[in-house]
Amino acid sequence: MPQKTTKSTPAKPRSRSSIGAVRSPQSTEAILEAAAAILEEQGYRAFTMDALVERAGSSKPTIYRWWRSKGALLRDVYERTALTFVTSPDTGNLEQDLIEHLRSLWSWWRSSSAGETLRSVFIxxxxxxxxxxxxxxxxxxxxxRTLRKIFARAVSAGEIVDGPAVEVAVSMLTGMSWLHLVTANLDNLDDIDNSVAVIVKGLRVR
Structure with missing residues (x-):
């Protein structure tokens, strides 16, 4: 008499969420990718932990164990793509390098969810x-970091002199850019050119 065979039940897939405080790279990437997708598709107002849990297939305890706050998570979402889309030019000319870098930054903010994400971090x-x-x-x-690298190259090339003025220039360009970001005024690229021209002229004065 033939033996009766039984169909085995497929094992339930393991959750990507790891146990303990150590982050799983796979889980981390899944959560950040899901968060970025929500922000890109629906915006900050739709970004809730419940929506993220559903999209990422994770859990709130895991998320809060790895990110102490919503702001910390948003910050990591922002930084995840910053290096991919923001250029670090090296044309041999300080003014041109600064303009190209800041224009790429503003374009990224304007054309993706990155700008809204950074504004959300501020909130x-x-x-x-x-x-x-x-x-x-x-x-x-x-x-x-990229601004500082551009200025450091100019110092090494003898284009400008190192000193406190360089730190001030970094702060001024960062502040100018973030002011345009929070006021949703990223279309007037002449503001970049004019600000950079004034700052570089000041740095070149011996």
Missing amino acids: EIQLDSKAIAEFREEFLPRRE
């Missing part, structure tokens, strides 16, 4: 002193 950290300190001491220096 989320306002009442959190720890988040503001982290933003000032860690996030801001990373975001100014």
Whole structure:
């Protein structure tokens, strides 16, 4: 008499969410990718943890274990793509390098969800002193890295002299750009050219 065969039940797929405080690279990427997709498709107003959990197939405990706040998560979403879309030109001319870099930054902000994401970070950290300190001491220096690299090349080439004025120039260009971002005024690219021209002229004065 033939033996009766039984059909085995397929194993339930394991959740991408890892247990413990150590991040799983696969889970981290899935969460950041899902967050970026929500922001791109529906905007900041639709960005909730419930929507993210559903989209990423993760859980709230996992998300809050890896990101202490919504602002921290948004910051990582922003930085995930910044290096891909923002150029770091090296034309041999300080003024041209600054203009090309800032124009690429503004274009990225304007043409994707990146601008709204960064504005959302500003919103989320306002009442959190720890988040503001982290933003000032860690996030801001990373975001100014390309500007500092451009100025450092100009110093090495003898185009400008190193000193406190370079730090001021970095702050002025960052502040000018973020002012245009928060006021949704990213179309007037002449503001970049004019600001860069004034700053570079000042730096070149011996």
